Amino acid sequence: MNGPVEWIAAIGTILAAAMVAADFSRRVTGFGFVLFSIVACLWVYSGLTAPDGMPLAIQNGVLLFINLFGVWQFLISRKKKREIDKAAEIAEQAKEEVAQEQT
Numbered sequence: 001m002n003g004p005v006e007w008i009a010a011i012g013t014i015l016a017a018a019m020v021a022a023d024f025s026r027r028v029t030g031f032g033f034v035l036f037s038i039v040a041c042l043w044v045y046s047g048l049t050a051p052d053g054m055p056l057a058i059q060n061g062v063l064l065f066i067n068l069f070g071v072w073q074f075l076i077s078r079k080k081k082r083e084i085d086k087a088a089e090i091a092e093q094a095k096e097e098v099a100q101e102q103t
Helices: 004-022 026-049 054-076 078-102
Strands: none
Touching (some): 004 026, 026 078, 054 078
């Protein structure tokens, strides 16, 4: 298990994790989950084609569904988008209040 599929999946996993962890925006995080979903498919393929890869395939099959839920939450669900937008407004107000308290 050291072929191009695994390398692409590994690099994609690292990039997706960075996109989600950086939390630049709702859209970037959502596309991080899209990338996670794509590389999970690659890991499932890799696990199914490797002699002892069934645990890897099962793990990434489950992660695929979790990541698809993340895609739904961040890119598709309108209700969740409104909730996140409202939370962002409240967070911005809190940052401003804290900044004013420190001066």
